[in-house]
Amino acid sequence: MKIPIMKLKGILLTSIPEELTDEDAITFQGDLLHQVNRYEARGVVLDISSLQIVDSFMARVINETANMVGLLGAEIILCGMNPSVAMTLVEMGRELINVKTALNVEQGFEIILALIQDEDMKGVS
Amino acid sequence: MSHVIIDINTQKDIITARQNARDMAKDMGFKLADQTRLATAISELTRNVIQYAVKGQCRISDDSDDTHKRVKVEVEDYGPGIPDIEKAMTYGYSTGRGLGAGLPGSKSLVHEFHIESKPGYTKITVSMKKKR
Numbered sequence: 001m002k003i004p005i006m007k008l009k010g011i012l013l014t015s016i017p018e019e020l021t022d023e024d025a026i027t028f029q030g031d032l033l034h035q036v037n038r039y040e041a042r043g044v045v046l047d048i049s050s051l052q053i054v055d056s057f058m059a060r061v062i063n064e065t066a067n068m069v070g071l072l073g074a075e076i077i078l079c080g081m082n083p084s085v086a087m088t089l090v091e092m093g094r095e096l097i098n099v100k101t102a103l104n105v106e107q108g109f110e111i112i113l114a115l116i117q118d119e120d121m122k123g124v125s
Numbered sequence: 126m127s128h129v130i131i132d133i134n135t136q137k138d139i140i141t142a143r144q145n146a147r148d149m150a151k152d153m154g155f156k157l158a159d160q161t162r163l164a165t166a167i168s169e170l171t172r173n174v175i176q177y178a179v180k181g182q183c184r185i186s187d188d189s190d191d192t193h194k195r196v197k198v199e200v201e202d203y204g205p206g207i208p209d210i211e212k213a214m215t216y217g218y219s220t221g222r223g224l225g226a227g228l229p230g231s232k233s234l235v236h237e238f239h240i241e242s243k244p245g246y247t248k249i250t251v252s253m254k255k256k257r
Binding site: 019021022023052053054055056057059082083084085087088091092093096 | 136137139140143144147158160161162164165168169216226227229230231233
Protein backbone atom coordinates (compact mmCIF):
# COMPACT_ATOMS: atom_id res chain seq x y z
CA MET A 1 0.00 0.00 0.00
CA LYS A 2 1.40 3.36 -1.09
CA ILE A 3 0.39 6.24 1.18
CA PRO A 4 0.29 9.62 -0.56
CA ILE A 5 2.61 12.27 0.85
CA MET A 6 1.92 15.86 -0.29
CA LYS A 7 4.20 18.84 -0.23
CA LEU A 8 2.91 22.29 0.69
CA LYS A 9 5.13 25.33 1.44
CA GLY A 10 8.13 23.13 2.19
CA ILE A 11 6.07 21.00 4.56
CA LEU A 12 5.06 17.40 3.98
CA LEU A 13 1.46 16.53 4.68
CA THR A 14 0.34 12.94 5.02
CA SER A 15 -2.46 10.91 6.53
CA ILE A 16 -2.15 7.37 7.86
CA PRO A 17 -5.03 5.25 6.48
CA GLU A 18 -7.25 3.21 8.75
CA GLU A 19 -6.27 -0.40 8.40
CA LEU A 20 -2.53 -0.65 8.01
CA THR A 21 -0.63 -3.90 8.49
CA ASP A 22 2.60 -3.79 10.50
CA GLU A 23 4.59 -4.18 7.33
CA ASP A 24 2.76 -1.28 5.63
CA ALA A 25 3.47 0.90 8.66
CA ILE A 26 7.22 0.21 8.44
CA THR A 27 7.20 0.83 4.67
CA PHE A 28 5.43 4.13 5.24
CA GLN A 29 8.05 5.13 7.81
CA GLY A 30 10.82 4.61 5.24
CA ASP A 31 8.90 6.42 2.49
CA LEU A 32 8.30 9.45 4.68
CA LEU A 33 11.96 9.73 5.69
CA HIS A 34 13.07 9.50 2.07
CA GLN A 35 10.60 12.21 1.08
CA VAL A 36 11.80 14.53 3.87
CA ASN A 37 15.31 14.04 2.60
CA ARG A 38 14.46 14.34 -1.08
CA TYR A 39 12.34 17.49 -0.79
CA GLU A 40 14.49 19.01 1.97
CA ALA A 41 11.27 19.40 3.93
CA ARG A 42 11.37 21.65 6.98
CA GLY A 43 8.41 20.00 8.62
CA VAL A 44 5.96 17.09 8.58
CA VAL A 45 2.26 17.18 9.44
CA LEU A 46 1.15 13.64 10.24
CA ASP A 47 -2.61 13.15 10.38
CA ILE A 48 -3.96 10.11 12.24
CA SER A 49 -7.66 11.03 12.31
CA SER A 50 -8.53 7.88 10.30
CA LEU A 51 -7.00 5.61 12.93
CA GLN A 52 -9.66 4.05 15.15
CA ILE A 53 -7.06 1.90 16.88
CA VAL A 54 -3.50 2.74 17.89
CA ASP A 55 -1.92 -0.21 19.66
CA SER A 56 1.58 -0.35 21.18
CA PHE A 57 3.09 -1.34 17.84
CA MET A 58 1.60 1.61 15.97
CA ALA A 59 2.51 3.88 18.90
CA ARG A 60 6.10 2.72 18.61
CA VAL A 61 6.16 3.30 14.85
CA ILE A 62 4.76 6.82 15.30
CA ASN A 63 7.28 7.64 18.06
CA GLU A 64 10.20 6.24 16.12
CA THR A 65 9.15 8.05 12.95
CA ALA A 66 8.99 11.34 14.85
CA ASN A 67 12.46 10.74 16.32
CA MET A 68 13.86 9.88 12.90
CA VAL A 69 12.33 12.96 11.27
CA GLY A 70 13.85 15.00 14.09
CA LEU A 71 17.26 13.47 13.46
CA LEU A 72 17.02 14.53 9.84
CA GLY A 73 16.48 18.07 11.08
CA ALA A 74 12.77 18.58 10.35
CA GLU A 75 9.90 19.38 12.69
CA ILE A 76 6.98 16.96 13.02
CA ILE A 77 3.52 17.26 14.50
CA LEU A 78 0.89 14.56 15.01
CA CYS A 79 -2.68 15.66 14.30
CA GLY A 80 -6.25 14.52 14.71
CA MET A 81 -6.02 11.76 17.30
CA ASN A 82 -9.46 10.32 18.06
CA PRO A 83 -10.63 10.85 21.67
CA SER A 84 -11.12 7.12 22.27
CA VAL A 85 -7.60 6.45 20.97
CA ALA A 86 -6.20 9.04 23.39
CA MET A 87 -8.10 7.41 26.27
CA THR A 88 -6.85 3.97 25.32
CA LEU A 89 -3.22 5.04 24.95
CA VAL A 90 -3.15 6.73 28.35
CA GLU A 91 -4.88 3.79 30.03
CA MET A 92 -2.39 1.35 28.53
CA GLY A 93 0.22 3.00 30.67
CA ARG A 94 3.32 5.17 30.60
CA GLU A 95 3.80 7.55 27.75
CA LEU A 96 3.39 5.41 24.68
CA ILE A 97 3.35 8.48 22.48
CA ASN A 98 5.73 11.32 23.13
CA VAL A 99 5.33 13.57 20.12
CA LYS A 100 4.16 17.14 19.57
CA THR A 101 0.43 17.05 18.80
CA ALA A 102 -2.35 19.24 17.43
CA LEU A 103 -6.12 18.89 17.36
CA ASN A 104 -6.33 18.82 13.57
CA VAL A 105 -4.34 19.30 10.37
CA GLU A 106 -5.12 23.01 10.13
CA GLN A 107 -3.76 23.75 13.59
CA GLY A 108 -0.85 21.40 13.08
CA PHE A 109 0.11 23.19 9.89
CA GLU A 110 0.00 26.58 11.64
CA ILE A 111 2.17 25.32 14.49
CA ILE A 112 4.78 23.87 12.15
CA LEU A 113 4.85 27.07 10.07
CA ALA A 114 5.37 29.13 13.23
CA LEU A 115 8.17 26.81 14.39
CA ILE A 116 9.96 27.14 11.08
CA GLN A 117 9.57 30.93 11.09
CA ASP A 118 11.03 31.02 14.61
CA GLU A 119 14.04 29.08 13.44
CA ASP A 120 14.51 31.44 10.47
CA MET A 121 14.32 34.46 12.78
CA LYS A 122 17.00 32.96 15.01
CA GLY A 123 19.11 32.38 11.95
CA VAL A 124 18.87 36.07 11.03
CA SER A 125 19.65 37.61 14.42
CA MET B 126 -25.09 -17.25 21.70
CA SER B 127 -23.35 -15.84 18.67
CA HIS B 128 -19.63 -16.18 18.09
CA VAL B 129 -16.94 -15.81 15.42
CA ILE B 130 -13.67 -17.66 15.03
CA ILE B 131 -10.73 -16.08 13.22
CA ASP B 132 -7.56 -17.97 12.33
CA ILE B 133 -4.48 -15.93 13.14
CA ASN B 134 -1.81 -16.64 10.54
CA THR B 135 -0.81 -13.31 9.01
CA GLN B 136 -0.61 -9.63 9.93
CA LYS B 137 -3.92 -9.05 8.13
CA ASP B 138 -5.63 -11.42 10.55
CA ILE B 139 -4.72 -9.05 13.40
CA ILE B 140 -6.84 -6.41 11.67
CA THR B 141 -9.70 -8.85 10.98
CA ALA B 142 -9.72 -10.00 14.61
CA ARG B 143 -9.78 -6.54 16.13
CA GLN B 144 -12.46 -5.35 13.70
CA ASN B 145 -14.64 -8.31 14.57
CA ALA B 146 -14.15 -7.65 18.27
CA ARG B 147 -15.12 -4.03 17.77
CA ASP B 148 -18.17 -4.93 15.70
CA MET B 149 -19.37 -7.47 18.26
CA ALA B 150 -18.95 -4.92 21.09
CA LYS B 151 -20.78 -2.32 19.03
CA ASP B 152 -23.66 -4.66 18.18
CA MET B 153 -23.99 -5.52 21.86
CA GLY B 154 -24.36 -1.86 22.74
CA PHE B 155 -20.93 -1.03 24.16
CA LYS B 156 -19.82 2.59 23.83
CA LEU B 157 -17.14 3.70 21.39
CA ALA B 158 -14.49 4.00 24.12
CA ASP B 159 -15.10 0.38 25.20
CA GLN B 160 -15.15 -0.82 21.59
CA THR B 161 -11.76 0.84 21.09
CA ARG B 162 -10.33 -0.55 24.35
CA LEU B 163 -11.37 -4.10 23.48
CA ALA B 164 -10.19 -3.86 19.85
CA THR B 165 -6.83 -2.48 20.98
CA ALA B 166 -6.38 -5.30 23.49
CA ILE B 167 -7.19 -7.86 20.79
CA SER B 168 -4.71 -6.20 18.45
CA GLU B 169 -1.97 -6.65 21.09
CA LEU B 170 -2.88 -10.26 21.87
CA THR B 171 -3.17 -11.43 18.28
CA ARG B 172 0.09 -9.69 17.35
CA ASN B 173 1.76 -11.72 20.11
CA VAL B 174 0.46 -14.85 18.38
CA ILE B 175 2.07 -13.81 15.07
CA GLN B 176 5.30 -12.75 16.78
CA TYR B 177 5.84 -15.59 19.17
CA ALA B 178 3.74 -18.53 18.04
CA VAL B 179 3.34 -17.90 14.28
CA LYS B 180 -0.25 -19.15 14.24
CA GLY B 181 -3.27 -19.42 16.46
CA GLN B 182 -6.95 -18.69 16.78
CA CYS B 183 -9.18 -15.95 18.09
CA ARG B 184 -12.74 -16.68 19.26
CA ILE B 185 -15.06 -13.77 19.92
CA SER B 186 -18.37 -14.51 21.59
CA ASP B 187 -21.41 -12.98 23.21
CA ASP B 188 -21.18 -14.34 26.76
CA SER B 189 -23.99 -12.30 28.29
CA ASP B 190 -26.09 -13.50 31.22
CA ASP B 191 -29.19 -12.23 33.04
CA THR B 192 -27.40 -9.37 34.75
CA HIS B 193 -24.54 -8.43 32.41
CA LYS B 194 -23.75 -7.94 28.75
CA ARG B 195 -20.36 -9.51 28.17
CA VAL B 196 -18.21 -9.90 25.08
CA LYS B 197 -15.59 -12.57 25.58
CA VAL B 198 -12.47 -13.03 23.46
CA GLU B 199 -10.23 -16.08 23.67
CA VAL B 200 -6.87 -15.95 21.90
CA GLU B 201 -5.01 -19.24 21.78
CA ASP B 202 -1.89 -20.58 20.12
CA TYR B 203 0.34 -23.64 20.12
CA GLY B 204 3.56 -21.65 20.34
CA PRO B 205 6.33 -21.97 22.92
CA GLY B 206 4.19 -20.69 25.79
CA ILE B 207 5.00 -17.90 28.25
CA PRO B 208 7.78 -19.14 30.55
CA ASP B 209 7.28 -16.51 33.26
CA ILE B 210 3.79 -15.03 33.28
CA GLU B 211 4.54 -12.66 36.17
CA LYS B 212 7.49 -11.20 34.26
CA ALA B 213 5.50 -11.02 31.03
CA MET B 214 2.88 -8.96 32.85
CA THR B 215 5.49 -6.42 33.96
CA TYR B 216 5.39 -3.15 32.08
CA GLY B 217 8.48 -2.67 29.92
CA TYR B 218 9.49 -6.34 29.87
CA SER B 219 9.76 -7.89 26.40
CA THR B 220 11.60 -10.84 24.91
CA GLY B 221 10.89 -9.48 21.43
CA ARG B 222 11.27 -6.08 19.85
CA GLY B 223 8.18 -4.64 21.50
CA LEU B 224 7.76 -1.96 24.13
CA GLY B 225 6.70 -4.52 26.69
CA ALA B 226 3.35 -2.76 26.86
CA GLY B 227 1.30 -5.44 25.09
CA LEU B 228 0.19 -7.77 27.88
CA PRO B 229 0.05 -5.34 30.83
CA GLY B 230 -1.47 -2.73 28.52
CA SER B 231 -4.23 -5.06 27.32
CA LYS B 232 -4.98 -6.11 30.87
CA SER B 233 -5.59 -2.51 31.88
CA LEU B 234 -8.00 -2.03 28.96
CA VAL B 235 -10.43 -4.87 29.68
CA HIS B 236 -12.60 -5.87 32.63
CA GLU B 237 -11.50 -9.49 32.89
CA PHE B 238 -8.13 -10.94 31.91
CA HIS B 239 -6.88 -14.47 32.32
CA ILE B 240 -3.74 -16.22 31.08
CA GLU B 241 -3.26 -19.95 30.85
CA SER B 242 0.11 -21.01 29.47
CA LYS B 243 2.31 -24.07 29.34
CA PRO B 244 4.97 -25.17 26.87
CA GLY B 245 3.15 -25.68 23.57
CA TYR B 246 -0.10 -23.94 24.49
CA THR B 247 -1.20 -20.47 25.52
CA LYS B 248 -4.72 -19.19 25.97
CA ILE B 249 -5.56 -15.65 26.97
CA THR B 250 -9.17 -14.87 27.78
CA VAL B 251 -10.39 -11.30 28.08
CA SER B 252 -13.81 -9.80 28.41
CA MET B 253 -15.61 -6.51 28.49
CA LYS B 254 -18.83 -6.32 30.43
CA LYS B 255 -21.57 -3.93 31.45
CA LYS B 256 -24.74 -4.08 33.47
CA ARG B 257 -27.89 -4.71 31.49
